[in-house]
Amino acid sequence: MSFQSLSFVIIGGGITGLSTGIQLARAGHSVVVLESSPCVSETGAGIQLMPNAARILYKLGSREYLEEFAVRPHGLVVRRYVNGEVLSQLDFDGAVERYGIPFYNIHRRHLIQHLFDLAIQSKVHVRFNATVSSIELGGTAPSITLTSGEEIAGDVLIGADGVHSVARRFLAGNIAEMTTITGDAAYRAVVPVEKLLSDPDLAPLITTPEVTCWLGPGRHVVGYCISGRTEYNIVLVTHPDVGSAESWKLEGSADVMRNDFADWDPSVTKILKLVDKTYRWKLIDREPLKSWHDPSGRLILIGDACHPLLPYRAQGAAMGIEDAAVLGELFSRISSIHELPVLASAFQKLRSPRCEQAQQASRANQHIFHLPDGPMQLARDDRLKESFISEAERKAIFEYDPAAEVAAWREGETQNRVLTSPSVQ
Numbered sequence: 001m002s003f004q005s006l007s008f009v010i011i012g013g014g015i016t017g018l019s020t021g022i023q024l025a026r027a028g029h030s031v032v033v034l035e036s037s038p039c040v041s042e043t044g045a046g047i048q049l050m051p052n053a054a055r056i057l058y059k060l061g062s063r064e065y066l067e068e069f070a071v072r073p074h075g076l077v078v079r080r081y082v083n084g085e086v087l088s089q090l091d092f093d094g095a096v097e098r099y100g101i102p103f104y105n106i107h108r109r110h111l112i113q114h115l116f117d118l119a120i121q122s123k124v125h126v127r128f129n130a131t132v133s134s135i136e137l138g139g140t141a142p143s144i145t146l147t148s149g150e151e152i153a154g155d156v157l158i159g160a161d162g163v164h165s166v167a168r169r170f171l172a173g174n175i176a177e178m179t180t181i182t183g184d185a186a187y188r189a190v191v192p193v194e195k196l197l198s199d200p201d202l203a204p205l206i207t208t209p210e211v212t213c214w215l216g217p218g219r220h221v222v223g224y225c226i227s228g229r230t231e232y233n234i235v236l237v238t239h240p241d242v243g244s245a246e247s248w249k250l251e252g253s254a255d256v257m258r259n260d261f262a263d264w265d266p267s268v269t270k271i272l273k274l275v276d277k278t279y280r281w282k283l284i285d286r287e288p289l290k291s292w293h294d295p296s297g298r299l300i301l302i303g304d305a306c307h308p309l310l311p312y313r314a315q316g317a318a319m320g321i322e323d324a325a326v327l328g329e330l331f332s333r334i335s336s337i338h339e340l341p342v343l344a345s346a347f348q349k350l351r352s353p354r355c356e357q358a359q360q361a362s363r364a365n366q367h368i369f370h371l372p373d374g375p376m377q378l379a380r381d382d383r384l385k386e387s388f389i390s391e392a393e394r395k396a397i398f399e400y401d402p403a404a405e406v407a408a409w410r411e412g413e414t415q416n417r418v419l420t421s422p423s424v425q
Contacts, residue, residue, distance in 0.1 A: 003028060004336055005029050005030065006029050006030070007030045007031075007155045008029055008154055008156050009142075009154035009157050009158070010024075010031065010032065010034065010157075010160050011132050011144065011157070011165075011167050012161035012165075013126055014162065014320075016303030016320030016324060017033055018112065018115035018118075018124075018126075019115060019325075020302055020323070020324040020327060021119050022115065022119050023325055023327060023328025023329075024328055025122040025123055026060075026122055026328065027328045027329075027332040031123075032125045032126075034127050034132060034146070034152070035127065036128075036129070039128055040112060040113055045107065045189070045226070045233045045235070046106065046226040046233030047106060047314075048103070048104075048211065049104040049106055049111075049317070050398055051099040051101040051102065051399075052322065052399070052400045053318035054102065055099075055101045056325045056402065058101060066104050069228055070106035070228070071104065071106070071209050071224070071225040072102050073210050073224055074091075074093050075091045075211070076088075076089065076090040076092065076212075076213065077089050078215060080215065081215055081221075081265060082216070084265040087381050088384035089388075092211075105211065105233070106226055107190075107226045107227045132144050133145050133147045135166065137294060137298055141153045141154065141155060155298070155337060156300065157298060157300070159300070159301040159302065159305045159306075163304050163308045165301065168289065168301055168305045168306065170299070171301060172289060178287035179286050179287075180284070180285040182239075182284065183239050183241055184237050184238065184240075184283040185281060186235060186280070186311060187234075187236040187237075187252055187278045188233075188234070188278065189254075189275040189277065189278040193206045195274045201266065201267060201270060202270055202271065206232065209224065211224045212224065214264065214268055215370075215371075217370065217371070217372040219236070219260070220370065221236045221237075221261065223235075236257060236272075237311075237369075237370075241282055250280055250281070251280070252279055252280030253280075254272075254278050283310060288306055289306050289307075292344075292347065292351075292352075296340060296341060297341040297342075300344050302320065302323045302327065302347075303320035304320065309355075309358055309359050309362050310362045310366060312362040312363070312365035313358055313361050315362070319355050322354070322400065323351055325403075326402045327347055329403055330347055330406055331343060350405050350406065350409055
């Protein structure tokens with residue numbers, strides 16, 4: 001079977017867009033990534049890389065980089081907000097033995113810089129200051145027009161431009177977007193570890209790095225080391241939200257943040273006293289689009305552009321990285337441009353159930369994490385003491401293999417062609 005190399009234009013140079021560019025370029029295609037920012041940058045803070053995401057990055061050659069710039073947490077500890085009582089623990093130290101890959105915590109700027117470097121090595125053309133104003137699918141080839149007036153054409157357009165996606169709006173047309181205001185807002189802040197090490201009560205968070213989650217009425221806090229254990233990342237979700245916007249570039253009030261958590265575990269209040277600057281993000285829930293691609297397969301959405309997730313499951317970046325790997329596998333054997341509709345449909349068929357499951361789990365965690373004190377909270381705490389996550393759930397999340405998923409799809413397609421061929425009617 002012959003291979004046909006295609007030209008891809010990717011809108012968005014974040015984690016998902018760069019991952020997609022790398023995967024498609026390594027599959028043998030020509031790739032341009034359009035990023036509106038002037039350079040490699042990231043306003044956000046830390047993210048958790050579970051084994052399902054880290055496994056894909058390992059295959060891209062990221063192991064040494066992760067070992068240097070990320071942090072391997074020993075485990076997850078869930079605590080009660082008021083006194084730090086341990087409600088649940090999950091061991092990460094045995095992750096390599098169980099899943100073949102460890103857990104990592106990493107700063108977004110480090111991950112994006114690394115993906116940019118991998119993209120350049122993979123011959124991906126990354127263009128900055130490239131803001132898309134319109135998309136055109138008519139004519140001989142789809143094209144994108146930038147705000148500068150420049151037009152860029154390609155065989156396939158990929159919308160990896162997040163929750164405010166231009167590609168999503170184009171594909172959805174006049175269909176109103178299904179959004180729900182959660183009423184929650186998330187603060188993010190990063191604190192130099194030296195500040196924590198100087199306090200005997202906080203030093204163990206650094207010397208024995210773990211992901212620590214404090215649960216309380218209407219709020220929760222997550223903290224962990226990043227940047228080779230030189231920074232401590234803290235995320236605080238609070239309800240109700242007052243005056244925030246859906247942007248990580250909006251600076252919040254550190255004093256208001258401290259006041260929101262003034263009656264929490266002393267470890268939390270001590271960390272917050274060390275925060276100089278914080279950013280505040282309004283959490284909005286969105287339904288995934290019914291279709292992630294146009295009928296021709298010339299425009300495909302990926303990541304948050306088609307299945308945005310709330311940040312209660314630590315799987316948002318992972319889903320985008322998985323998407324990219326699946327798309328790369330699907331297009332690694334394309335022999336004709338006429339296969340585009342089938343491959344675009346296969347991408348959604350393979351990814352939609354898993355992303356929907358992650359979205360539902362994230363929504364459930366929003367409720368579970370924020371229960372008010374009372375009978376339901378006590379019952380939740382009793383369940384957490386038994387297990388934070390079941391072994392079946394762990395396997396389903398952490399052992400995901402994009403290559404195996406695509407291989408199974410191809411085998412099924414081959415069997416269907418045999419069964420429906422005239423010779424076996």
